[in-house]
């Protein structure tokens with residue numbers, strides 16, 4: 135007997151007490167009652183959401199700025215300047231308006247070698263959704279985001295978030311992300327720069343992931 | 354023996370200064386967890402939803418495993434089934450060799466510690482390189498982790514500088530600034546990541562519906578290990594499956610706040626099979642039984658499989674704090690260990706653990722998926738009394754007798770604890786427990802594991818308080 139058959143057989147034998155017609159999973163819309171009906175949607179307006187999101191990101195020591203859509207170029211240039219970044223790697227479908235003058239742009243096409251990616255000062259991307267309550271941005275390899283390595287190897291990640299992409303809580307984010315997950319796209323949840331406290335309990339930003347996270351909210 | 358004792362003694366002395374830090378960290382994280390939870394108005398509803406999701410999943414586990422296999426396969430992954438640790442180790446080793454590699458980068462995980470993967474690979478001449486900072490410090494120093502919260506805390510910054518100067522090429526000018534030390538580690542491991550052919554990970558969750566694997570972490574080494582290598586191998590216990598993608602919206606609210614007291618941990622990665630032009634070209638999922646079906650077979654004990662490894666129950670357990678954890682016999686420590694270890698091993702190990710509890714209920718209160726640990730403890734006591742030779746009502750007397758003797762004679766108790774703690778060190782490397790509790794410290798426990806014995810015993814803690 136294969137290991138597969140053996141394990142599945144053991145599982146079935148172990149579950150002899152469970153009726154065959156029992157629903158196999160717990161589904162919110164069908165099964166939630168007053169004990170388990172957690173909040174699935176928030177009530178804040180867009181302005182309050184943006185403020186909350188900025189606040190929570192600040193606590194993670196990400197830098198958050200806001201800009202008019204028309205003024206994104208200068209906002210991004212300012213973010214670069216704060217970190218002395220002069221070369222950015224970007225996904226091929228990066229909006230033209232984000233390309234600030236005075237920065238060296240390189241599209242990740244054809245896919246750059248990981249050593250090359252590692253050599254850039256920073257990466258600039260958009261995101262799929264942002265979660266206000268937790269200060270999280272989520273990338274789903276969709277529009278203006280590129281592949282995962284792009285936002286992992288350079289030391290600075292500049293992420294542009296449209297105000298309309300900010301949701302209040304985790305469940306709303308999952309609702310928006312479901313189509314991407316179903317189509318097999320990878321998701322990365324980012325809540326502040328990577329961090330460690332391994333040396334004498336001193337907090338140090340960034341061991342392996344980008345040490346600097348700049349978030350620009352476009353409204 | 355003399356040398357070993359001297360070494361242990363040296364550690365104790367060296368640690369006295371550090372104890373304050375560690376105590377601080379431990380107590381901070383308890384308080385922070387409470388804060389993190391208190392700001393969620395629907396926390397109780399989330400816990401109940403989490404409990405019900407897990408319960409339904411376990412009761413229909415065969416269906417979800419088959420679904421997971423179909424989804425992962427459809428997404429271009431390969432699913433392997435491992436009945437026991439040795440099977441899993443062999444499968445992983447074969448895959449690494451098959452990829453033409455002798456080395457793999459690894460993000461520490463509970464499942465791979467449980468099966469002793471690193472040791473098994475080493476026996477085949479394959480190096481599994483752990484990739485987080487503390488691990489690197491310990492590995493380079495050919496050392497053992499000193500504490501779960503901060504495994505490298507026995508090394509001060511000066512020692513780490515010396516270690517890095519000596520072992521990491523090109524760092525002769527290194528200063529002892531923690532940021533600079535972290536930078537040196539970053540550069541060294543960066544090379545490993547960029548050249549690694551194979552990555553190995555565990556999983557916090559796997560979604561049957563979509564075939565999506567999910568891991569949570571802090572440093573970014575998890576992202577590196579699951580994104581850069583050509584071949585990715587994930588080892589997970591069969592109980593980690595969740596039926597639906599939406600189930601994650603509950604778990605990702607419960608886990609970070611319970612574990613590291615964060616609203617969200619820095620990085621959570623989800624991937625589904627292989628994605629063209631993005632990440633590994635091969636993905637293998639190893640599904641491990643390793644005793645889990647034994648736990649499943651006990652309708653009153655199977656909730657132990659609901660555990661999402663946040664370690665909140667350890668931090669609040671008065672017995673865990675007082676015993677320093679060594680009494681948990683090197684498998685899962687703390688309350689979860691007391692209900693899981695005996696069941697997983699088919700009552701061949703840890704049979705006295707269900708008695709090592711005052712049934713105060715604190716663990717149940719904090720558990721994010723509401724595992725009724727006290728009730729399972731009572732249930733297991735009666736099972737062990739009934740089923741295990743030599744217990745028959747004697748288990749309680751035996752365990753209580755040992756505890757009472759230890760408590761009655763302070764000197765003996767302390768010596769026993771220190772010895773136990775010292776003994777447990779090597780085990781915490783390869784056993785179930787080998788991970789520190791992150792959190793206030795910005796670390797992540799679980800794709801990793803549960804904390805091991807506390808390096809500070811209750812009496813030491815008490816002595817310091819006074």
Ligand code: SF4
Pocket residue numbers: 611659660661662663664665666667689716719720721722723724
């Ligand atoms: S049993 Fe303990 S470690 Fe597991 S989920 Fe509950 S509190 Fe967390």
